[in-house]
Amino acid sequence: MSDADLSSAELEALRQENRKLRKINAALIDRVERSSDMAGNAFSMFETAISLEAMVRERTMQLEDALAKLAEANADLAAAHATADAARMRLRDAIDSINEGFVLFDAEDRLVLYNEAYLGFWPEIAGEIHEGMAFEEIAKLAAAHHRPVGQDRWVSDRLARHSVAEGGQVQALSDGRWVQINELRTSEGGIVGIYTDITEVKAEDARDRARELAERNIVLQTTLDNLSEGVCLFDAEGRVAAWNEALQRLLELPEDWAQEWGSHDALIDWCRDRLGMADNRCLDWGADRSELVEAGDRRFELRSNAMARGGQVIGFTDVTDMLRAQAALRETAETLERRVTERTAELEAEVTERREIEAQLREAKIVAEKANLSKTSFLAAASHDLLQPLNAARLFVAALGDRRLALPTRALVNQTSTALDSVEDLLEALLEISRLDAGAIQPEIGDFRLDRVLDTLRTEFAPMARSSGLTLAMESLTAVDGPVWVRSDIRLLRRILQNFLSNALRYTQRGSVRVSCVETAQAIRISVTDSGPGIAPDKQQLIFEEFRRLDTPGSRGAGGKGLGLAIVRRASDMLRHEVTLESAPGQGATFSITVPRGEAVMEEGEGGGPQRSDRSMRGLSVLVVDNERAIQTGMSTLLGGWGCAVTTAAGFDEAVGQFADGQAPDVILVDYHLDEGETGDSVIERLHRHFGRPVPSVMISADRGEELKAKLDGWGIPLLNKPVKPAQLRALLRTMLK
Template sequence: MTKAIISAAGHRSDSLEYEVDKLRRINAALINRVERATDLQGNAFSLFETAIALETKVRERTNELERILGELAAASASALQAKSVAEDAQQRLRDAIDTINEGFALFDQDDRLALFNQTYLGLWPSIAERIHVGMGFAEIAHMIVEDGTTLGVMIAPDRWVSERSRQHAVAVGGHVHALADGRWIQINERRTSDGGIVCLYTDITEVKAEDARQRAQELAEKSMLLQAALDNIPQAVCVFGPNGDLVAWNGSLRALFELPADVEDSIATHRRFLRFWSTRKAEIGDTDCVRWLREGESECIAQRSWADGRSLEIRRARMPDGGLMITFSDISASRRAAAVLQEANDTLERRVTERTAEMAAVNSKLQREITERLNIEGALREAKGLAEQANLSKTRFLAAASHDLLQPLNAARLFVSALEDRKLAPASRSLVGQTSSALESVEYLLEALMEISKLDAGAVVPELREFPVGDLLRNIKAEFLPVARAEGLELRVSDCGTWVRSDARLLRRVLQNFVSNAIKYTKTGSVSVDWTIRGNVIRLSVTDTGPGIPAEHHAAVFQEFFRLEDGEAHRGMGLGLAIVHRASRMLDHPVHLESKLGVGSTF
């Protein structure tokens, strides 16, 4: 507004100066005419009348000139006052920005830095002296990459630049970045009315540290509970990490093998445990029953007898992290009972044989059936082991292949992004756009495959905590509202003030897939995200007005690569609901589907 006042005052000043100059020229012409005028007939009275008339006109023009000069002076004073007001307002704005605790940066419609405070410069101490007004956002991002200020830059600089540029261009919601010096910042960006971008940088290091402390405390409590559980079971247990180091044991192990109080000193590693086994318990036999599991072995069970008559059942199982757990159970009593039972069976068989041949035949048949069942059980265990190994190999292959393919794919996307910034012919630009869209689809597919493989392999561990579900719903709305509007759909998200206990990241992933599918398969109408509470359970639902799903496909839609045939090739990859199925099962959050053809679906 201040700039508008100054502009108007300047315009009026220019107009008044033009009028003054015009009047000056008219006045000079009139005076010149008076001085040079001559009555052709030599009439003195006529010359006198002409002079009187010209004097009157000169006086009128002079008065007009004085009035205009007064207005010019008033306009100049008004312009100076407006300029002073504008300078005061700008200074107050700078002072206000410098007093806030968050880093502040304003980029104009050309994405150039227009205003910032000292807190913003403090985020990048190594490059602060090189940051100045007029510098483009892309230039600042590349300076951060060269300086290695954030962890994302140190891990994958090209991907960090691409992702940060996308976040800045969208300018919706907040996102968190870890700095190389250990600080954490949350960046919130919003568009201004003139097309610029306002950025707020908040230091959340203390919040992150508190979360880490809470997680460490929870892990310590879980470790104490686990140790207490181990100490209260009769079996002797020892657990070795993937590197062979001893990570857990219980009192039954020390009592069984008569270990010293310092257990770690005796069997600190699996290699030392094998030496101990060979020297202290030679009467048990070879060390094959306690060796490390071979590739493909998930569990092994062996029985060994001691010289004093005791019997042990030794179980080895592979831990999820690649370690090894060995349990020792004293089965002497059960073996004695089995021996007594066998003796009783032998006696009974002799009596049965003596009394009736028919009962002997029945018993023989029963023995054959037992043998067949044992053979079948053994075959089933072998088949189960093979199936588990095949599934594990598939998961590892998907994870490795997806990770390795993402590297060249990111490079290709950067090349395409560079082409988009150049001036190209319409046909070439269309081809580049199609290429970028195809690469984005491939990247989405690989990331989905990697996420599924992580869920299958147990690499994702839910971090349960309490949080307000309203924050999650508002983030979902901010993320998908532009997408829904672009598709001509209405997106309704109900606000909620309830807190829930879950993994916020996995729960958001589930809702993202539901809303994304709803928008993708709905041509007209709306998509709504609602909630209801019954007791201490909240029910979150995503409802669309799409074509609906046939009842016979309700279970199949949660399988990998399953897609309904609707005649359109641009639909998803068929992986979103597969991820939902795994994540919800991991969180123990039941998923239900209600759908009616021609009306819509509710997940």
């Protein structure tokens, strides 16, 4: 129901209510009068009349208010209708003023709006087009008048393009005009179309193509004239279409030969009869071959090629002088051959030496290319974007570990922290190996306990083994004088063993995976043995190459890139640890690495000394500047659990707005890479100027480059690499507060 209909209904209801009130008033007055006649009490009648008059007056005022509101609503409705009509007229004037044809269809594909320019594209059917008409009816009507080739197919193709409405298309009209149609779907599901006459553009394009073709013909003729070879081109009817001056010169043709007798048959007669050319049927129409022919005391190389669309191309090259030169060269060559034979014996030794050098160079090139590809792969696999969420996860887990938790929950938190440690070590190992390829760093060799490395691996891989229905056994060494110490890079060694275990669990379907250690005089041999399908001897060296995988049936995690054992080979070469493989098809596999023995060292916390400082950080004001909200939340949770007052910001402008004049934090933690090219070092410098004094600051970054580290060392700013280790952060803060 429209606004006008609703107002009429309300007015009629008010009128009925007014009539009812009048009837009630008349009845009440009549009753009063009859009561007055019966009782004869004049005062009672007067009092009743006054009461009734007040009631009638109140109802009358309510009716008048309702009528006033109704009149106001009618006025607003009339104004709205006037505004809508004006807007509709302005829209109609706007689309009629544009040169392009405009048409609008609703969601049911019925014509809603169009202008005169649109009808100008269909003058024959302009009188039959009207609003509410379906697009399909218009398309069929246009096809019926223009009668394009394949009328039904034209209609179906036009309907299909119209239903997609995702761009422009070009169509030719029956009167020779060209129109470009651009159709787009509206937000309400309808379609708006713009029709543009591009006939002039098409005509100009045709003229451009004609000019281009003429220019190409000129270039072709110029090219032919600059050839030393005589060339002639015949069309499908055998008439000469193009030739060059070299043809006339070589065949001694008259100047007007093309005008007088320029045909294929005439050229054959001239060559065979006048020149005595023995062409071996190479000049015949349709021939497609090359021949060396004689013409008196001259020799010609004759090439005849049939064109795909009819026609023939024939080329003549005078090779008389060349053949004479070849004969002279052959004679010279025979003389030189004897000298070459003598010289060959002298050069054989030199050639052999050069071949050896070339083989060495090729091998060095292959090694360099492999190293470069590996470096690129490693750098792409571990980047700042991978370390950001890992850093946030570590902060949340560390904050959760500081709270009071039930023992099962705390165990899960510890396992999560251990898994994060493994992921962090994995990423760091990838980055370190890629930098080792570039010669930027060297492995950090140190002495450490082997049992702790194996315990970490047991915690990491035990859940994976249980979920696969496998038994994971760790057989570590037990020395009489204490734990077994080895000397290596702990991160690279753990990465090697992780790859051994990961491959064993992936390719073993049933049975067990066993880690064992065997003592030798100067080293410890660590082996990972599985009961998997085994590896054929011809594949045992290939699997240590990059991107090499053995996708055996039923193997788990076959989506890896085959980098695991390539990393093992590279890391072991850097560490100079021997890696061996013992396997046979159907008998499982044993991967081993031999690690030198190490010397026992005093660990932190041993000897009765405390492992950490007892100084409290409660009330410490810390400003965290990081563009990742997850990192901000993790830092706030972690530092808040230590009793710190944490303020977070995404950059310098947000940071300075967190502190009133004269206030400053006790410590600033800043991420190096911020938004819009802002860097942590510039933020620290600007914050120091804003606060009017230097504030202890810590830089946090996933960039492990030596350049950044050297720059921060020069400024005296400590650097923490992502993912941030909570214990390392806590120790650094305590050191800075002393």
